[in-house]
Amino acid sequence: MKILLQSPRILQKGSPFHNKEKNVLIQNGRIQEIGDKNYSADRIVKAQGMLLSAGWVDMGTYVGDPGLEHKEDLESLNKTAIAGGFTTLAVLPNTQPVVQSKNEISYITRNNDSRLVQFHAMAAVTKNTKGEELTEMIDLHEAGAIAFTDGLKPIWHTDVFYKALQYLQKFDGLLVDHAEDQWLNMFGQMHEGLQSTLLGMKGMPRIAEEIAISRNLELLAYAGGRLHFSKVSTAKSIDMLRSAKKKLQLSCDITSYQALLTDEQLKNFDTHYKVNPPLRERADNDALLKGLKDGTIDVICSGHLPQDEESKQLEFDLADFGIISLQTMGSNLATLAEEVEWENLIEKITTTPRRLLNLEQPLIEPETKANLTLFDPERSWTLDDKTNQSKAKNSPWFNSKLKGKAVAVFNNNKSWIDKDED
């Protein structure tokens, strides 16, 4: 079948078509033509005003499969990712069992051939993500692990962190760190500040993140290697990273919602805003926006963390952390685009994560494989029981009207076009 995308704005720095509105003809999983002609096609998508980029990548998606399939399994994750506009996911190792052997990696990746979305495994750095003993990282790398992280857990042990940085240098592996001092955050429920004081809740101070970042930057300078901090949240963290990036192989990401929400959202004890790192204050968010603009923040991730209703519909301090955000990330980006250029945002969800993870860069050129996302920044939609593809519903935007939606994705000789286009 021939599919014609009519006049989307192509965003791919370095491409001759960058920032141009062109017609794109796709056939048999390949881009056949890019130009101004009205190519004949079986299916035409009127895409003027929409953005066409390489397929989006999520660097650090949580899935509960194996072990916690009731939260999200690989099948529902695939559907959710497609609806969100993703063609590639780097999946966190926090499953049960933890991703720490060839078996678990092949379980994650085994259906990639028949799937639109390609799942890649990030393997655990330490056994059972306990932060104590290193996993067999060379073997895991050979088996296809694209990065190493304890995922939602920090690597708290200084010497283990140091040795992981050293060990990964054999194959220039990437260490991804969730920077958090667990002692300072112990029993913490939300950002420590005026709001946590008013709500009588144990806070998670900024310094719990900043101490971990500062410590781990020192370790990186000492050990060498490549380090990526995931889900950074404070102004001072951004400042430290900005200056450290001048001399170290260093990168970082934030979640798409972090710069858009503050701890004031928690004043009614709504557990849907309970996330880790916690929602912070306006000044932090301003620093995150600055970091997005000046390139200190390399990647935007969804932070997708599905939780079943039983883990969220309860007392605040008993509720689990997390937001489902694969499907709403595009809407978050549309809001961020009021401050940050689209081409800058798109780079942080396509080219840069692929470069960090050593994944092939899809080109938007004729005679190449189609790995594409078509996104309409103006489209209104509602995340609700009908549109939600995740098994979980833990989104603060559930039943809310949103702006910005993925309209089509193409990858692996497969395509998905939003049914609203019919």
Next chain:
Amino acid sequence: MSRLSQKHLLGIKDITRQDIELIFETADNFKDVINRPIKKVPSLRDVTVANVFFENSTRTRLSFELAQKRLSADVINFSASNSSVKKGETLLDTVNNILAMKVDMIVMRHASPGAPHYLSRHIKANIVNAGDGTHEHPTQALLDTFSIREKLGGVEGKKIAIIGDILHSRVALSNIFALQKLGAKVMVCGPPTLLPKYIAQLGVQVELDVMKALQWCDVANVLRIQLERQQIKYFPSLREYSLYYGITKKILDSLKKQIVIMHPGPINRGVELSSDAADSHHSIILDQVENGVAVRMAVMYLLAGQI
């Protein structure tokens, strides 16, 4: 009849000064009632109230129950020393089960901050927060400020020092809100590890030296050291706490003025307050207990007007 601005009493933060004054005026009348030979009024006849306590409590539960009985309400009691979650039932299920028995009002104590707020989004019955974790304990703050008003003739402009474990205290937070709404000046005092880092942003003075706090204040509200709510060790020993933060009669006598001593109970005698101080003429601790019944009658009476 004047009405409260809220359907529930979840916290002092949510109510107005007018609400507080209305509760006080109503409590004045009920205090007269409970000092009469016939202490009972029919105000809450045919109203069923459930006291749902997920955390241990003796005096608050007794005070509420007595207030309900004085108002002729039908009362049921539910206590679970462990959280309902540990028993496999969610808070919402537990409360909905109780409500299915046609209960009009829930008085709830719970270890989780915001638990009554969560409940208020899911059930129709009026809710009175009898303490939610380290968040608020509104009726305690109301009876504390009512007692200050009774003893000193008013709250406006008075200097109140809240001394002790501010970090784990729902009494402190509710008292700060209530006292500020009524125009008092508030100071908090305690070991630095037991003071929330951002407490000064609430507009209170912070003092680390108990003697200075006592010299400053008209009323010292001495808080219980909440050992049961401390999951992490915040100070080295009770011995050191009592030596450097404990209040004794000797200290009170050394002040150049008379101050009022309050305590929400139960007292750790010899820790935050020595026996001779607790039982001295400075203390209005037992007045607080008596006023607690009148204030809780007023709260439930006013909320029942909205059923």
